[in-house]
Amino acid sequence: MTGSTVPVTAADETRPLRRDAQRNRERIIAAAHEVFATRGFAATLDDVAHHAGVGVGTVYRRFPTKEELVAAVFADRMQDVVALAERALATESAWDGLILLLTESVRMQARDRGLRDLLLTVDKSNLPALKGRVPELATAVIERARAEGTLRPDFEPTDLPMIFTMLSEVARTCGDIRPDAYERYLTLIIDGLRAGSARGDLGAPLTISCVQDALTKCVPPLEPRRR
Amino acid sequence: MTGSTVPVTAADETRPLRRDAQRNRERIIAAAHEVFATRGFAATLDDVAHHAGVGVGTVYRRFPTKEELVAAVFADRMQDVVALAERALATESAWDGLILLLTESVRMQARDRGLRDLLLTVDKSNLPALKGRVPELATAVIERARAEGTLRPDFEPTDLPMIFTMLSEVARTCGDIRPDAYERYLTLIIDGLRAGSARGDLGAPLTISCVQDALTKCVPPLEPRRR
DNA sequence: GTCAAGTTGAGGAATCACCTCCACTTGGAT
DNA sequence: ATCCAAGTGGAGGTGATTCCTCAACTTGAC
Incomplete structure (x- = not known):
C-alpha cells in the first residue's frame, strides 16, 4: 500500500x-x-x-541523510500502526482495544527495531510527522479504557512509551534466542494494569517533557555527532 | 565494613x-x-x-584492568546486597520479603548504575564471585513467596534479572529528571505479581542460559574489544 | 643523599562512522 | 550507432573515541 x-x-x-x-x-x-x-x-x-x-x-x-531513508522505509509500516490504533479505538470493549493496541504494537516493535526507534523518536526533524495521529489515538484508547473502569485510574498516556521502552529492551536482549520473551513481561504488566489489580500507588505521573527527554536517551541519534 | x-x-x-x-x-x-x-x-x-x-x-x-578496579570498588556495596537478601529471606511474610528485595535492590541499582552492571554481569572473569550467595538467596526469596501462595505461581527466578533490566532502563533514561520514575513501573509490576492478579498466561519461562545471553547484551563489556 | 617506587600526560595505535570524490559505466534520447 | 547526462562504486580522508605505554620527572622512606 x-x-x-x-x-x-x-x-x-x-x-x-x-x-x-x-x-x-x-x-x-x-x-x-x-x-x-x-x-x-x-x-x-x-x-x-x-x-x-x-x-x-x-x-x-x-x-x-539517514532521516530521508528512514522516512522512505517506514511510511508504509507507519500506516499499519495508524490502522491498528484506529481498530483499537473502535472495539466494543475499551479494555479489549487497549490490549489489542498493546500486544500488537509491542509485537511489531519487537520484530522491527527500526519501527520501535521511529515510534520512540521525539520531535527532532520531520520524522514525527510520519506518525500522524498515532499519539492522539493511543491517548484516546487509554482514556477510553480508564473511563470504562477496566483500566486502573492512575495509568496515564505518558506511561505507554515507557512501557515500550521496557519491553523493547527485553526484545532486544532476548531477541536472538527467544523472540517472544517480551510477551511474558507484557502479560505481567497487563495483569498489573487492570483496575482490580491496582493496590500499589503509582505516585506522580511522568510529564510529557520528562518522557521526551527519556526517549532521546534510548533512540540512537539520526544525525552524526557534531559537524 | x-x-x-x-x-x-x-x-x-x-x-x-x-x-x-x-x-x-x-x-x-x-x-x-x-x-x-x-x-x-x-x-x-x-x-x-x-x-x-x-x-x-x-x-x-x-x-x-577495569575488572580489578570494579572489584575494589564494589566489594563493600555487594555486602549490602547480600545483607538485604538475607533480610528479605528472614521476614515473617514471604511476600513482604519479596517486596523488600525488589524495592530495595532496584533502588540501589537506580542510584548506582555500576552496581546494576555488576549484578547483571554474567560469569565472565571473577566478578560473579563478588556476588556471593546473592543469586541463591534471591531464588529462595522467590520460591518462598510462591510456596506461600501470595506470588503468582508462574513467576520464576529467571524473571528477576529481566525485571532489573526493564526497570534499570527506566532509571537510566529518566534518571536525570525523575530519579524515582522507576518506582512507578515497579509498582505496576508488583501489582501484576500478586497471585490474585494473575489472569494472563505467562507462557514458558526463560531458561537460565537465555537470560545469561540477554544480560551480556545489556552490560558494557569490561575488556576492550579485540587485542 | 640516594634511589626505588611512584607519577604524569602527551601521544601512538586501533577502531569506527561519516561522507566525498572522481574515474568509470550505462540508459536512453536522437 | 553515437553521445553524454545520469548514475555508480568504493578507496580513502576526516574526525571522534578509547585504550594504554613510556620516558622524563617527582617524592617518600631509609
Whole structure:
C-alpha cells in the first residue's frame, strides 16, 4: 500500500529516475528495512549499502541523510500502526482495544527495531510527522479504557512509551534466542494494569517533557555527532 | 565494613604501598565509585583518572584492568546486597520479603548504575564471585513467596534479572529528571505479581542460559574489544 | 643523599562512522 | 550507432573515541 512507483518526498520537480537507478533505490529501501529491523537507527548507511549490494556513494546520492531513508522505509509500516490504533479505538470493549493496541504494537516493535526507534523518536526533524495521529489515538484508547473502569485510574498516556521502552529492551536482549520473551513481561504488566489489580500507588505521573527527554536517551541519534 | 586498609586482591607478596600511593589508590576508588555510579561499566579508566585528579598512568599502574578496579570498588556495596537478601529471606511474610528485595535492590541499582552492571554481569572473569550467595538467596526469596501462595505461581527466578533490566532502563533514561520514575513501573509490576492478579498466561519461562545471553547484551563489556 | 617506587600526560595505535570524490559505466534520447 | 547526462562504486580522508605505554620527572622512606 502507498506503494506509488515514483518519488515520494513531495513536490520536487525532479525528472523520473533512470531505470537502473530506480531499481537500486528499491533495493536500498528493502535492504534498509532489513538492516534497521535488526539494528535500529544505529545501523549505518554503509551497512545498508553493503546489504543492498550497492556502493556507499549510491546510498548517499539517493538518501543524503539517514532521516530521508528512514522516512522512505517506514511510511508504509507507519500506516499499519495508524490502522491498528484506529481498530483499537473502535472495539466494543475499551479494555479489549487497549490490549489489542498493546500486544500488537509491542509485537511489531519487537520484530522491527527500526519501527520501535521511529515510534520512540521525539520531535527532532520531520520524522514525527510520519506518525500522524498515532499519539492522539493511543491517548484516546487509554482514556477510553480508564473511563470504562477496566483500566486502573492512575495509568496515564505518558506511561505507554515507557512501557515500550521496557519491553523493547527485553526484545532486544532476548531477541536472538527467544523472540517472544517480551510477551511474558507484557502479560505481567497487563495483569498489573487492570483496575482490580491496582493496590500499589503509582505516585506522580511522568510529564510529557520528562518522557521526551527519556526517549532521546534510548533512540540512537539520526544525525552524526557534531559537524 | 570489609574496609581493610591493605591490598584486597588475595595472596600477593607485595610490600605495602608508599603513603602517597595509598592515598591515590583511595582517591581512585572513590572517584571510580562516582563515575561508575553514573556511567556504569561504560566509564573509561581515563574518566576515573580525571575524576580522581591523578594521571591515567597511575590508574593503570594500580588497576591494570577495569575488572580489578570494579572489584575494589564494589566489594563493600555487594555486602549490602547480600545483607538485604538475607533480610528479605528472614521476614515473617514471604511476600513482604519479596517486596523488600525488589524495592530495595532496584533502588540501589537506580542510584548506582555500576552496581546494576555488576549484578547483571554474567560469569565472565571473577566478578560473579563478588556476588556471593546473592543469586541463591534471591531464588529462595522467590520460591518462598510462591510456596506461600501470595506470588503468582508462574513467576520464576529467571524473571528477576529481566525485571532489573526493564526497570534499570527506566532509571537510566529518566534518571536525570525523575530519579524515582522507576518506582512507578515497579509498582505496576508488583501489582501484576500478586497471585490474585494473575489472569494472563505467562507462557514458558526463560531458561537460565537465555537470560545469561540477554544480560551480556545489556552490560558494557569490561575488556576492550579485540587485542 | 640516594634511589626505588611512584607519577604524569602527551601521544601512538586501533577502531569506527561519516561522507566525498572522481574515474568509470550505462540508459536512453536522437 | 553515437553521445553524454545520469548514475555508480568504493578507496580513502576526516574526525571522534578509547585504550594504554613510556620516558622524563617527582617524592617518600631509609
